Amino acid sequence: MTLETLVAEARGRWERKTNPDRPRIIISAGSCGIFAGARKVKAAVVDALKRLHVDASVEKTGCVGLCWAEPMLDIQLPGRPRVAYGPLTPAGAAQLIEDVVGRGNPRVDKALYVYADAPYEGIPPRDQTDWFKLQYRVTQRNAGIIDPEDLDDYLANGGYEGLARALTMTPAEVVEAVKKAGLRGCGGAAFPTGLKWEFCLRARGTEKYVICNADEGNAGTWKDRLIMEGDPFQLIEGITIAAYANGASRGFIYIRDEYPLASSRVRTAAEKLRARGLLGDNILGSNFSFDLVIRDGAGSYLCGEEMGLISSIEGDRAMPRSRPPFPATNGLFYKPTVVNNVETLANVPQIIARGWEWYAGLGTERSKGVRTITVSGAVRRPGGFELPFGVPLRTVILDLAQADPTDLKAVQMGGPASNILPADFVLTLPLGLDELRDAGTTMGSGGFVVVGRQSCIPNLVLQLMEFLRDESCGKCFPCQMGTRAYYNTLLRICRGEGRPEDLDFMLDIAPAIQFGSLCGHGQVAHVPVVDTITHFRAEYDVHIRERRCPQGICEISPVAAAV
Amino acid sequence: MSESQPPRRAVPAGLEERVRQLLAPFRGDRTMTVDALKVIQQAYGYVPPESLRVAAEELGVSENTLDGILHFYEFLFPRPVGERVIRVCSGTVCQALGVPVILRRIRERLGLRWYETTPDGKYTLMPLPCYNTCAYAPILQIDTLTFVRVTPEQVDEILDGRLEGVEGLPCGDGKPTPPREEVEL
Numbered sequence: 001m002t003l004e005t006l007v008a009e010a011r012g013r014w015e016r017k018t019n020p021d022r023p024r025i026i027i028s029a030g031s032c033g034i035f036a037g038a039r040k041v042k043a044a045v046v047d048a049l050k051r052l053h054v055d056a057s058v059e060k061t062g063c064v065g066l067c068w069a070e071p072m073l074d075i076q077l078p079g080r081p082r083v084a085y086g087p088l089t090p091a092g093a094a095q096l097i098e099d100v101v102g103r104g105n106p107r108v109d110k111a112l113y114v115y116a117d118a119p120y121e122g123i124p125p126r127d128q129t130d131w132f133k134l135q136y137r138v139t140q141r142n143a144g145i146i147d148p149e150d151l152d153d154y155l156a157n158g159g160y161e162g163l164a165r166a167l168t169m170t171p172a173e174v175v176e177a178v179k180k181a182g183l184r185g186c187g188g189a190a191f192p193t194g195l196k197w198e199f200c201l202r203a204r205g206t207e208k209y210v211i212c213n214a215d216e217g218n219a220g221t222w223k224d225r226l227i228m229e230g231d232p233f234q235l236i237e238g239i240t241i242a243a244y245a246n247g248a249s250r251g252f253i254y255i256r257d258e259y260p261l262a263s264s265r266v267r268t269a270a271e272k273l274r275a276r277g278l279l280g281d282n283i284l285g286s287n288f289s290f291d292l293v294i295r296d297g298a299g300s301y302l303c304g305e306e307m308g309l310i311s312s313i314e315g316d317r318a319m320p321r322s323r324p325p326f327p328a329t330n331g332l333f334y335k336p337t338v339v340n341n342v343e344t345l346a347n348v349p350q351i352i353a354r355g356w357e358w359y360a361g362l363g364t365e366r367s368k369g370v371r372t373i374t375v376s377g378a379v380r381r382p383g384g385f386e387l388p389f390g391v392p393l394r395t396v397i398l399d400l401a402q403a404d405p406t407d408l409k410a411v412q413m414g415g416p417a418s419n420i421l422p423a424d425f426v427l428t429l430p431l432g433l434d435e436l437r438d439a440g441t442t443m444g445s446g447g448f449v450v451v452g453r454q455s456c457i458p459n460l461v462l463q464l465m466e467f468l469r470d471e472s473c474g475k476c477f478p479c480q481m482g483t484r485a486y487y488n489t490l491l492r493i494c495r496g497e498g499r500p501e502d503l504d505f506m507l508d509i510a511p512a513i514q515f516g517s518l519c520g521h522g523q524v525a526h527v528p529v530v531d532t533i534t535h536f537r538a539e540y541d542v543h544i545r546e547r548r549c550p551q552g553i554c555e556i557s558p559v560a561a562a563v
Numbered sequence: 564m565s566e567s568q569p570p571r572r573a574v575p576a577g578l579e580e581r582v583r584q585l586l587a588p589f590r591g592d593r594t595m596t597v598d599a600l601k602v603i604q605q606a607y608g609y610v611p612p613e614s615l616r617v618a619a620e621e622l623g624v625s626e627n628t629l630d631g632i633l634h635f636y637e638f639l640f641p642r643p644v645g646e647r648v649i650r651v652c653s654g655t656v657c658q659a660l661g662v663p664v665i666l667r668r669i670r671e672r673l674g675l676r677w678y679e680t681t682p683d684g685k686y687t688l689m690p691l692p693c694y695n696t697c698a699y700a701p702i703l704q705i706d707t708l709t710f711v712r713v714t715p716e717q718v719d720e721i722l723d724g725r726l727e728g729v730e731g732l733p734c735g736d737g738k739p740t741p742p743r744e745e746v747e748l
């Protein structure tokens with residue numbers, strides 16, 4: 001079947017679905033939503049509908065990124081626009097159904113926004129609300145709107161236009177387009193994606209691979225989960241285009257084991273694509289064949305490091321190899337391999353479908369495009385936002401996530417081993433790759449963790465270091481011993497047994513760990529320690545000199561307290 | 564895992580045949596080591612060390628390689644765990660929002676530190692790096708029951724079964740991906 005026929009059919013179904021002749025209830029069903037109680041809300045909704053004797057369709061969708069408003073649901077009555085409500089309790093949801101579906105009362109008090117161009121009964125349109133007006137949604141454009149397991153929903157919303165267009169281009173042209181778009185890796189290192197693909201395309205050999213890195217191990221980051229749970233088809237389309245551009249016929253997606261829902265949705269999506277000839281042999285009738293293998297992790301942070309990821313897929317411990325050679329020439333099974341993050345690949349279909357000029361026009365001069373960031377911690381409205389580069393972080397943290405400006409201590413962006421900077425400083429920076437690099441930091445994977453005043457910085461760093469120590473794979477000793485030395489020293493400080501020379505010791509060994517380690521894990525393991533000693537030295541001093549924890553979080557040992 | 568008192572354990576009967584049967588789909592595929600160990604873990608609740616020789620033969624790797632893998636990945640258990648596994652998120656957000664105090668409470672109640680099992684074999688305490696649902700931090704899970712925005716005061720209620728949790732989305736149990744019906748809404 002050609003794409004046109006598939007899309008025409010899908011559009012027809014989508015039209016009927018979005019102009020329903022009976023009420024539609026769409027439940028937000030991401031992991032956040034389920035943890036917040038979406039299952040009970042759904043049961044309450046089904047019950048309420050039964051009581052009202054109303055025939056309605058109860059559907060599901062991924063998460064729009066308003067994690068604070070979960071459990072959420074959307075209601076669309078025949079001839080009316082779709083309205084989002086949240087946060088709800090099961091009882092509140094039942095009442096809402098009775099009011100909205102039973103009595104036609106739009107319940108403005110619980111409404112968040114409406115999918116329409118103009119306000120409806122005083123409910124603002126989605127894109128005019130505070131949370132959406134600054135966003136520019138590319139990878140998240142369908143999340144929270146379509147059913148993540150219904151291929152027709154995706155096809156009716158621009159799905160597979162990118163791949164169809166890519167198949168009319170040569171692989172080199174696709175790589176060139178991605179290069180000109182200015183797309184850079186969203187996994188942390190921000191390496192230009194087109195350049196990486198060019199290396200792989202040029203590499204000798206007929207057997208090549210693409211790997212999608214879905215091991216999102218950085219605490220505080222859940223952008224990849226939003227994509228996989230909200231719009232898995234788009235990700236697979238991106239992987240397929242990457243495979244076409246690099247001459248790969250087989251690809252892997254490596255999903256961390258903590259993501260059962262994402263894994264299940266990606267698997268379902270792959271099955272549906274195979275059934276329609278969009279994955280497998282002779283995709284869309286061309287002579288390009290590609291299949292995707294979905295692999296689950298087993299709990300190891302180093303599986304996110306590209307070389308560790310490759311080892312793990314090969315069936316070994318996730319131990320990084322030394323580089324060079326880089327994966328682009330010697331990757332999986334020592335064949336040329338492209339490893340990209342979920343969000344990076346999810347950007348590709350739109351770049352090809354709408355043209356690189358469009359993407360390159362977004363963002364700032366030096367950081368092009370958009371990026372999904374997630375904000376959590378000491379904020380009132382944690383969530384995920386897809387923003388063009390250039391938006392001030394002050395707006396993101398204070399207005400979008402609604403942190404309390406009087407309760408801000410520090411911000412950590414992008415994983416356990418990234419910069420921990422004073423909040424006042426972070427609030428002066430813009431969102432941007434090079435812009436942040438100029439300020440001596442990076443945005444890493446885009447997970448912003450806001451640390452409030454009640455947190456104890458040395459204790460937080462202790463916990464981070466425990467994690468970094470446990471996840472050190474043990475292959476190179478600067479990382480293994482360095483994280484251990486840091487942990488032991490921090491533990492001593494947090495127990496009130498610190499020595500005055502401890503801080504200098506930790507600063508002294510930093511370069512050895514940074515320059516001696518084999519992979520990116522050890523190379524940055526010192527960052528949280530050095531940053532916090534630089535910016536929050538006073539807190540360490542209280543622990544060391546006065547043997548107490550001002551926040552009352554550290555467990556000062558009785559011996560130390562008595563001295 | 565508990566250094567002090569690992570629960571007593573006998574070699575499961577009929578282990579060799581069972582493992583060969585379980586691993587039939589992976590025979591000779593050395594890339595599927597982790598998945599193979601997960602299947603064994605699903606059957607026994609952990610990966611019995613005695614199974615490694617047979618598994619190594621089936622997969623075509625050395626027993627040492629498998630042993631290394633078993634001890635490397637966090638969600639593969641080389642020893643039996645307690646009847647109920649308590650997972651506490653050890654991610655940055657949960658840490659900043661109260662996990663240290665929650666852990667202290669668990670220690671006072673059950674005497675557990677990370678990876679330890681109570682002497683009666685009832686509970687094992689394990690960290691989970693981050694559920695990546697940090698908007699609901701701190702998160703605590705007992706088997707498949709999840710508790711979100713946990714306060715230290717709630718720890719007792721949770722352990723006594725007085726607090727209602729959310730079913731589903733098992734994380735870090737080291738089993739193959741659950742069937743769709745079990746995780747979907």
Ligand SMILES: Cc1cc2nc3c(=O)[nH]c(=O)nc-3n(C[C@H](O)[C@H](O)[C@H](O)COP(=O)(O)O)c2cc1C
Binds near residue numbers: 187213302306519
């Ligand atoms: C310790 C460590 C952990 C990493 N974890 C991840 C991860 O969870 N997800 C990810 O996409 N990249 C992760 N990376 C970065 C990858 O090594 C790699 O740069 C990335 O997958 C490349 O994709 P990109 O160019 O699309 O960003 C990690 C790197 C290191 C050193």
Ligand code: FES
Binds near residue numbers: 692694696700701
């Ligand atoms: S830090 Fe606990 S869920 Fe992310």
